Amino acid sequence: MYKRVRLKDTVEVPPKHLADVTPQLVKQLLQDKLEGRMDEEVGSVVSVIEVHDIGDGAVIPNRPGVYYEAEFDALTFDPEMQEVIDGEVVEVVNFGAFIGIGPVDGLLHVSQISNEYLAFDDENQQLASRDSNAVLGVGDAVRARIVTKSIDERNPRDSKIGLTAKQPGLGKHGWLKEERQNAAASE
Missing domain, CATH: 3.30.1490.120 (RNA polymerase Rpb7-like, N-terminal domain)
Structure with a gap:
């Protein structure tokens, strides 16, 4: 915040x-x-x-x-515990995605992105589902919640912010838009 x-x-x-x-x-x-x-x-x-x-x-x-x-x-x-943030994916690695949230990056671990299994696609630098067309890559807008925080005053770049996107209303903005459209179409 x-x-x-x-x-x-x-x-x-x-x-x-x-x-x-x-x-x-x-x-x-x-x-x-x-x-x-x-x-x-x-x-x-x-x-x-x-x-x-x-x-x-x-x-x-x-x-x-x-x-x-x-x-x-x-x-x-000052990121606060349980705060919901919007950020952009700045890097994708085999264990998750780093989300730019202000002057620091938070880690969205692969286990906290989706209920689907997401495989790391090294060639395209993205996490992709084998079951659906869900893909998370650099530049994607994401809404997540801060669940852990460890601040390193001596070296701010070593501070660690843990994120989750597995709760309702959280995730890649494109996925959230799809969910809203599907919910509206089924009504």
């Missing part, structure tokens, strides 16, 4: 910029420091939006810059 949050952090202003410590400069330094980083409490910082307050600078011995505490708004992405 995307959220706008008010945060505080300390930023080092290099000596060459000390004559002009502006909100715009502090915003740029905060962006360089925080964007793309993961935090257990707020999730992944997508963007620093606006700097509201810059405190007095502090000098630390043997360090060239001056440290300022800043209060700012940031856009964050």
